[in-house]
Structure formats: C-alpha cells, structure tokens
Amino acid sequence: MSKAFIYGKMVEGDNFTDRVKETRRLKANFEEGINTIVISPRRIGKSSLIKRVKDSVDNPAIKVVMMDIYDCRSEYDFLNRFAAVLMKEAAGKMERILDTIQKFLVRVVPKVSYSPAPLMDYSISLGITPQNYSPEEILALPEIIAREQGVQIVVCIDEFQQVGEFPDSITVQKRMRGVWQRQQNVSYCMYGSKKHMMTKIFQNKRMPFYQFGEITYLDKIPREDWVNYIVSRFSTKGKTISDYFAGKICDAVDGYSSYVQQLAWDVMQETESEVTEESFASGLEALLDQNAGLFTDQTETLTSYQMNLLRAICSGIHDEYTSKAVTDIYNLGTRSNIVRIKTSLAEKEIIDVVKGKAYISDPVFELWFRSVYL
Numbered sequence: 001m002s003k004a005f006i007y008g009k010m011v012e013g014d015n016f017t018d019r020v021k022e023t024r025r026l027k028a029n030f031e032e033g034i035n036t037i038v039i040s041p042r043r044i045g046k047s048s049l050i051k052r053v054k055d056s057v058d059n060p061a062i063k064v065v066m067m068d069i070y071d072c073r074s075e076y077d078f079l080n081r082f083a084a085v086l087m088k089e090a091a092g093k094m095e096r097i098l099d100t101i102q103k104f105l106v107r108v109v110p111k112v113s114y115s116p117a118p119l120m121d122y123s124i125s126l127g128i129t130p131q132n133y134s135p136e137e138i139l140a141l142p143e144i145i146a147r148e149q150g151v152q153i154v155v156c157i158d159e160f161q162q163v164g165e166f167p168d169s170i171t172v173q174k175r176m177r178g179v180w181q182r183q184q185n186v187s188y189c190m191y192g193s194k195k196h197m198m199t200k201i202f203q204n205k206r207m208p209f210y211q212f213g214e215i216t217y218l219d220k221i222p223r224e225d226w227v228n229y230i231v232s233r234f235s236t237k238g239k240t241i242s243d244y245f246a247g248k249i250c251d252a253v254d255g256y257s258s259y260v261q262q263l264a265w266d267v268m269q270e271t272e273s274e275v276t277e278e279s280f281a282s283g284l285e286a287l288l289d290q291n292a293g294l295f296t297d298q299t300e301t302l303t304s305y306q307m308n309l310l311r312a313i314c315s316g317i318h319d320e321y322t323s324k325a326v327t328d329i330y331n332l333g334t335r336s337n338i339v340r341i342k343t344s345l346a347e348k349e350i351i352d353v354v355k356g357k358a359y360i361s362d363p364v365f366e367l368w369f370r371s372v373y374l
C-alpha cells in the first residue's frame, strides 16, 4: 500500500504533486542539450523534480544520469563518483560492468561489491588517482561514451555547491568548464541548496562557471496544489480533512515541501476520522517534537548576541537593529557587532537576509524557537 505522505527523501508517483511547468521546461532543456542550473533552499523539491524529469524523458537516444556529490570533499572524490556513475550507465547491465570499465578506464583496478539479492544493486570503487588519470581524462568520459553509444547524455549533479568547498576550487572549476563546454553530445544539470555558494559559482563574472547555463530558482509549490494534494491523500486512507485545515497545514510551515508532507502525516496520525482544531494542534506539536533535537543542537553553539538577534527577528523585528527602540530591549552589542552577527547567522543558514531585512530561514525552526524562547 502506498504511503499517504512522504518526507525526507525523493518523492515520485502519487506523492509527487504540481511542478508541471518546471518539469516541461527542464525536459525540453534535457532534450535540447541546454545546460541548466537549479537553485532553491533545502527540501523544497529539487532532487524529486530532476528525478521526475529523468523519468519523463522517453527518447531512448537521450540518457540521463544522476549523481549526488554531497559527500565529495576533493576533486578526486568527485572524479571517482562521476566516473563510477557513468560506468554504470554505460554498462547498462550489471554483468557488463567489468568489461565496460576495462574498455573506458584501462588503467584502474576496480572493486565491485554486490548487495544481497533480491535487490541486486552494486557499487563500484574505481580507485582513480592523480597517478593513473588526469582530471581532464575523467571529465571527458561522458562525451566518449555518448559518441561510442550514439546517444546524448545529460549529466545531473546534485549538491553541486560542494565543488565550491574543494581545495583549490577555482582551478578545479576551470578544468571542469574547460572540458565540458567543448562537449557536443553531453549537457549538464547542476542543482544545489546553498544559495550563497551556488550563486557565487554561477553568477559571478570572475568565476569559471559564469554563464555556463540557464539558471532557475525553484519556487514553492502553490498553496492550491498542496490543499488538493493533502485532501486527496487523506481520502486514500479513509480520513477527511477540510480545505481549511489543509490550507492551515501549508501555512503553518510556509509551504516548505518537506514540512508540508511531514505535518500532514503528523496531523493524520492524530486524527481518528476527521481533522479538528485539536488533532491539528497535536500534529503540529508532534512536528516540533520531532525536530527539537536538531534545533537544540543548532542553537547550542550560538552566542548570546546571536540568540538575541533571533529573539528580535522572531518578535517581528527584521531591520534597524541599531535603533534605540531595538537596543533598549535586545542586547546586540556594538554596530559592527550587529553586522557580524547577521553575517555569521546567514552563513550558518539560520537566517536569510533579503534586501537588508533578516528572516528566519526555516519556518519550523521559527515556530520551535518562539515556543521555547519567547
């Protein structure tokens, strides 16, 4: 039986809603070989969307390969991940993996490990190092495979902002762009959540990836779509929720995809047959409880000035922190200290600064913070 609500991992099928326009647009880009960059906050739905687009491409001459580089710490970590995913794609069947590696990467000694049946998935470790392959040779692989197989390849790279953290990052990025922009049969889709880093990589004139492709910011899923989705998912479990409460679920978490699904799930657990004010409130409480541990960890490392700024923001004060009205209530230190607090909270991704005004990034963090500290 399918789950009513899913959160914390990629969603597909009945658990995927809306995104019709975005899917169509990205699909066209994939088919036309247009490089695309997708940016949004975490857990809005980038990975799910790209998977959806991959599944929607029905032209057998277009191969879409997906990789996630969230755990890559260096250029060669990346090159190993990149090559491994491409080898799997080129092999198609598991039985052909060793031959495929032999063909495209003669100088490595691969290790293949199989997970137990019936899953029969497998992982490969290629052992690519500066001693056996140069970065350029590995970066060239997709084009070689595409030609050999007579296909177009779309390489999708999740959490691409990691590249910005690699040692000697600019050089690494120069090499990538240098090789990739000459490829005729390969295009790229990079996506990631750290807006600050993603925009630095792709929108800064002095950076290698400047104007590499079309940049899209992924918006939240519209409220009407959430309401319809929540109502229909409740009904698959024989429970009822009014449009009013479905909308309230969406509003409580400011339309953040993952939280909408999590809160809907929590409210459903608290509901016998039809959602009421009480079951809604218990669901919301459960959501806060589930996240409290993480939020506590996040705030434990903050200074008291930083906590004071969060208090001010949660009380509805978004700017003019140096004014007497604010400093009378919240101890934020000197003028230059306030600038530092804002910068460091933004770097920790706890706040977003939009046109000079500070906001809490995570709506559930804000609810939790208010319930504990205000």
Ligand SMILES: Nc1ncnc2c1ncn2[C@@H]1O[C@H](COP(=O)(O)OP(=O)(O)O)[C@@H](O)[C@H]1O
Pocket: 006, 007, 008, 009, 010, 011, 015, 016, 017, 018, 019, 040, 041, 042, 043, 044, 045, 046, 047, 048, 049, 193, 257, 258, 259, 261, 262
């Ligand atoms: N199109 C969608 N329809 C319904 N729920 C979604 C959708 N996209 C994302 N979500 C919800 O958000 C969660 C995170 O999605 P994910 O694609 O992993 O986001 P991201 O890659 O931006 O971090 C999913 O587990 C799901 O609960």
Ligand SMILES: [Mg+2]
Pocket: 043, 046, 047, 048, 158
């Ligand atoms: Mg993701």
